[in-house]
Amino acid sequence: MKKFSSLLLTLVALTWAGTALAADPNDPLAAWKPAFDPKGAEYTYILSNVSHPAIEGVGVGYRIRDKVWERSGGRLFVDFRPLSQLGGEKDVISKLKMGAIQGMLSSSVAAANVSDKLGIVNLPYVVDSFDKLDRFRQSEELFGEFKQSALSSGIMVVDITGYGTYGWATTTPVRNLEDAKKVNFRIAQAPVNTDIYKSWGLKFTVMPWPDVPQALQTGVINGLDHTPIVCNITKKFDVAKYFTQVDYAQGLFVHLMNKRWFDKLPQDLQTVLIDVIEEESAASRDRTRTQHDEQVAAAKAKGVEFFALSAEDRARLVEMAAPVYESWGAKIGPDYLQKVRTVLGP
Numbered sequence: 001m002k003k004f005s006s007l008l009l010t011l012v013a014l015t016w017a018g019t020a021l022a023a024d025p026n027d028p029l030a031a032w033k034p035a036f037d038p039k040g041a042e043y044t045y046i047l048s049n050v051s052h053p054a055i056e057g058v059g060v061g062y063r064i065r066d067k068v069w070e071r072s073g074g075r076l077f078v079d080f081r082p083l084s085q086l087g088g089e090k091d092v093i094s095k096l097k098m099g100a101i102q103g104m105l106s107s108s109v110a111a112a113n114v115s116d117k118l119g120i121v122n123l124p125y126v127v128d129s130f131d132k133l134d135r136f137r138q139s140e141e142l143f144g145e146f147k148q149s150a151l152s153s154g155i156m157v158v159d160i161t162g163y164g165t166y167g168w169a170t171t172t173p174v175r176n177l178e179d180a181k182k183v184n185f186r187i188a189q190a191p192v193n194t195d196i197y198k199s200w201g202l203k204f205t206v207m208p209w210p211d212v213p214q215a216l217q218t219g220v221i222n223g224l225d226h227t228p229i230v231c232n233i234t235k236k237f238d239v240a241k242y243f244t245q246v247d248y249a250q251g252l253f254v255h256l257m258n259k260r261w262f263d264k265l266p267q268d269l270q271t272v273l274i275d276v277i278e279e280e281s282a283a284s285r286d287r288t289r290t291q292h293d294e295q296v297a298a299a300k301a302k303g304v305e306f307f308a309l310s311a312e313d314r315a316r317l318v319e320m321a322a323p324v325y326e327s328w329g330a331k332i333g334p335d336y337l338q339k340v341r342t343v344l345g346p
Helices: 002-021 056-071 089-098 116-122 130-138 140-148 191-200 209-218 228-233 259-264 267-301 311-320 322-332 334-344
Strands: 043-048 076-081 103-107 155-165 167-170 184-187 203-206 223-226 242-245 250-258 305-308
Touching: 043 056, 043 089, 056 076, 056 103, 056 155, 056 250, 056 267, 076 267, 089 103, 089 250, 116 140, 116 191, 116 250, 116 322, 116 334, 130 140, 130 155, 130 250, 130 267, 130 334, 140 155, 140 334, 155 228, 155 259, 155 267, 167 228, 184 191, 184 209, 191 203, 191 311, 191 322, 223 228, 228 267, 250 259, 267 305, 322 334
Parallel strands: 043 076, 043 103, 184 203, 184 223, 242 305
Antiparallel strands: 103 250, 155 250, 167 223, 167 242
């Protein structure tokens, strides 16, 4: 059943991609094939991701591939594998640690399995806007500590891209917290998300992403914790016709890299790879801002109704999340959490 659901999800995503995939309907990634022959590369960097490259924070993998090939003179090939080609995130993290693959654009919720400190970006109303994300990334003090946190696992944190701002896609209108109490929300398979929804007193179901389409259609769930970009691109708005702008966190992909492999790479190629990843990740974050606005407008044009959660309800969510800040603060480091919240502000 899970295999069927996964296939269904992929087909839905491909349908949305439209003209980009028209080149070869039998090959979901035909539009992203390299314009060069990678067989002559001296080194290969296998980079995994579970999502669709139509999402700007995912498509960055192909832009990294092409620019690294050009700057390295064809010596280094970034073999980007989106759409869960290499498996689910937990399996890929294990492969990354072992060195079976070299890189991963990991969802931020999964990245917390590598290092507790990486979970800071998932906490409610900490890194909750595009502006805060930019300030977080541009702060050598804040992002520097974030980057260092996974080294004990043999993994480098290189950069971050995103997929928009989290809220609630629902099949019935949710204008306030009282309405939210009537909804069964699907949440990601991550401990921090479970803790958040428990503290908020909301009904939730932990569910693998491939199972979501059928669950929404059959009413097993009637709400989805995700971003407008993902909900529109993957057709969730075809069933869930309402979106509540909770804006409690940024959906992020954390670029993880096997340090042992990187250390064996020639110095000049190390420089090329890191420079390109940083440049393209920064550009992708800008693209994601634009894509968010475009996807919200496209959803509204199709009849999806958007609601903004009131300032009072947001303050209530922050207040109810106090146990989460305390428990995850202990894991992340209370001083670091306080520093991030102070620098980024409310």
